[in-house]
Structure formats: structure tokens, C-alpha cells
Amino acid sequence: MTSLVSARNVSKSYGSVRAVDDVSFEVEKGCITGLIGPNGAGKTTLLKALLGLTDCQGSLSVLGLDPFRQRKELMQNICFIADVAVLPRWIRVYQLLDFVESVHSRFSRKRAEDLLGRTKISAKSKVRQLSKGMVTQLHLSIITAIDAKLLVLDEPTLGLDIIFRKDFYGNLLEDYFKEERTIIITTHQVEEIENLLTNVMFINDGRIVLDTSMDALPELYVELLATNDNADRARHLNPIYERDVFGKKVLTFEGINREQLSGFGELRTPDIADLFVAKVKGATA
């Protein structure tokens, strides 16, 4: 596999705050990577560095390019939604299509029009006349019609209703399988994208605390659901985090052989949200 994104010792400071702190990772071609982190963890800063919107220290290569210095070349092959409200409000839909068509060599107007045909968005509408969901649909249609190698989605469904979010991810997945795309996505609604992801990265306080494929997750992490007595005994095996569920204890273990835990109680692979809490809270405990 080839790396589309390669970051080595990337840092970015705002004044005395290190928003991204000595981060290294790779994103392979054809992966859907979830970048998960609490507010202020440095997610958006990291994405901005990837997109060439901000300068950073360290070595960062996206599609073989230096994002900040070769942003124009990079944008030929990257699409991103930074936030839903980002389309200019004064522009009309057909103007937007005209514009993107003239500046983007990889944009298929027909594809965009097909996609828009499935919505209630009229070509003559101004963006300010559209509802929030329609603006996202419009933005998504445009981005889907660009044959990009890398798609970066920063909280793409923020503030949208459930039905729309389901459709959004459904379409995304469909495109992904059709086009062999590479996607980096951040969201707070982890459970919605959990099944989509091939890889997951946790970021906290500007540092990457987990970077793994979803397939490897069951080998790396295990949750033990145990009675209080069993939990006391299992605690010697150094769980990274512990919580109470319905009078029972849930202990999260990292890098442990499941056989060591057999007999203590029920074992399962933690879901991403629980694992995230375990990693972030466990680190500070």
C-alpha cells in the first residue's frame, strides 16, 4: 500500500499553546480514517495543516506534495468540507457549478447535476435561500463530483438531522466503494461512523494517542464485563480504564491476551466511543 499522507514530527503552536505536538502518522491509500478527539484536541489544526491552510513545523507530505507551499496543486486532488456554513451565501447554485467547472479540471458537471437532481435544490436558488441541510447536500454534491484522491471531512454533519446524516454516510460509503477513495473524517458522533471506518486515530492534547486499523482493534483492546469480585482480581492485570455499568464493572485492557482474562467474565471488543473515553480519561487518571 502507498501512503497518501505522511506526517513526521509535525507540530503547530499558537503562541504558547501547542495545538499539535510532535505528531507522526501515515494514511494509506483506500482507507477511511476517523480522526477522533475532544474539543480543542488539535483535530482541526491538524486537518488545516494537511490542507495547506496553515503552516507547521516538521515534515508533512500529502499526495507527495508540501501542502502549505503547493496548495494549488494539492487542491486539484483533494476535496474538503470544513464546516457546513462555508459556501458563500450570495452565490447561486448554477454560478457555483460554473465556477467550480472553470477552476477544477477534475469536476464533472454532469455528475453534480445528476446528484442535485435527486434533491429539491433548484439551480437558480441562492445559497442563503437554502436550508442548512440543503447547503450541505449542495456542497457534498459538488465534492462528490470532483474526482479527488483524498476527501477530508471536518464535522460534515454538524447540526443536521438524523435522516440526513444517515443518507450522507450512506452516499459516502457508496461512493467510496465505487471510486476507491481515501477519506479522513472527524466527528463527535463517533457511533455513526464507526462501521464506516477502516482506520481510527485518537488525538488528545495535540498528541496522537491511538492509531490503528479497525481490524486490529480486537487484538489490541478488550473489555471485561465482570462482577465486583472478579473485577478486583482482574485489576492486577492493569486495566487502562474502569467504569460502572448496571452494578457491574467494565475494565478496559490494552495489549492483553484474551485468554488471560477468561474466567473473569464476559469479554468483548470495546466500541470506539468507549475506547476513546478509556484512552483519554485513563491517560489522565
Place this chain on the structure above:
Amino acid sequence: MIRGQFALLQRELWEHRSIYVAPAVIALLVILTTLTAQVSVDGTHLDLGIIGASNFPENARAGALTVAMLGMSITFFFAMGILAAFYSLDSLYAERRDRSILFWRSIPSTDFETVLSKLLTATVVIPLVTFAMIVVTHLVVLLTTSVWLAIRGGNAFHLIWSSAPFLDVWAATLVFLLALPLWLAPFTGWFLLVSAFTKRSPFLTAALPIAILPLLEKMIFDSGVFAEALFVRSVKMPLFIDLSTMERIFDDVDSLASIGNAELSLLGLMDIGGFLGNPGLWLGLVVCGLFTAAAIYVRRYRDDS
């Protein structure tokens, strides 16, 4: 690159509709004003005027028409200055205010190309649109005047169409409209820079230093270099050979008759070579270039989205 630049310029026209709406409104006002004047004016005086004009020598009629056409254009000139100033102040500020800058930066065009499109809009597109509106206004007003002359028994072809020095007036107008932004380019550059960095109220941010720096200079150094530079830049455009000729024409239209056989040519009043060779022009363009480069730098490196 060229196609991309064209799309960026098109975008400016979509976003800033005042670029063509404002001159169109002025055109409408000028046309309506002349129409009202024609309808409401006292007939006897005019009939005499028509007879008088018929007896004028050809070049005097041409001179009178030149002044008339120039008179129609003057409002456009002022409006263009104001339009270009406010456009420049808004051009890099609006995209940050409505946060669409993230979308514009997701498009494969460099900050250089984007800022260039705004500079070109302020210095070339706005003057060209204004020029087109001026030509339309001239034609419409002269056409309605012709109708009105014909009703009163005057010979419009003789009085207007065969005499009007269209080529001279339009060529001179175009030269002036394209030269003025070059001369005032330092202001445009400054406005673009303010538009790129200010967090609020670009107008005040841009105007304050222009108002305060001369005062500070006077107080601290007791000199007036900056004020003098601003003054020269504002009113002494070195395009015209002799400004007093222009003033004389406007002060005393009757003197046209006394010009007699002398040809009044607007282009003849301009020294284009001298303007292009003026060191002040090039100094101003360099200053504009520095401000624009700074605006590009700010758009590229600022990170407050």
C-alpha cells in the same frame, strides 16, 4: 491559469453586483434628468438656441457637444472612484466575515491569483464597465435630444450626429478611466491590504492612518511630506497638459464661440507619453505592488478561521 483568472473575475461580478448596478443607476439618472430638462424647459429660448447653434461654426458645435458629453460623464468618474474604493475595502474582508474563505481556499487557485483578480477588478473591470455605461448614456441622451430637436424642427443630423466628436471623447474617456486607477493605485493597494488584515470596519481602518499620519508628522517633525504626497496623488494627475484649459472650458461655455477655429480635442489635452513616463506614476505602482504583495502574504499566512 487564464481560464481560472477569468472565473475569478466573473466571481467578483457575481458577488459585487454594485460594479454594474451603480453605474447603471447613474446612467438612468443622467438620462432621466436630461429628459426632464428637455420636456420642462421654456420653448422660445430653445428655439432661438437651436437657430443660434445652427449658425455656429462646425468646430464650435463639436466643442459644445464635447463639453455636454463630458458633463454627462463626470458623475460616473466620481462614482467609479467611490465604487472602486469600497470594492477594494470589501474584497478580502467579506470572504472572511461570512467564512466562505475556507471554500475559496479549497479551490485550486493560489492566493496570488485570487488577490490579483481583486486588484484587476478594481483597476480594470470597474473602469471598463463604467466606460460602457458612459457610452450608452451618451448615445441615449443624444438620441432623445435628436427626437426632441426634430419635433422642434431642428436638424438633428446636422446639429449633433455629424458634429459630435465621438471618437475623440470616447477615446479620451477610456484613456482617462484606465489611467486614473493607475495613478491612484497606491490607495487601491492600501485598501486591499486593509481588507486582508482588518478584523472590523475596513473603511475606518483604512481612513484613520490617512487622516492621522499627516497630523502626527506635522506635530512630531513639523513637516508635511506625507500630506503633500497625499494631496499631489489626489488632485494632480499628470495626464493633462494644461489643466487651466479644461477649467476655462467649464467656466465659460460661451467662450467656445470665441475659440473660433481652434479645435477642441480632449485627447489633445492629454499627454499619454508624459503620463507613462512620469516617475510618480511608477513610484505609485511600486507602492501598490508592495501593498498587494502584503495582502497576498496576509491571506496566505493568516490563520484565524
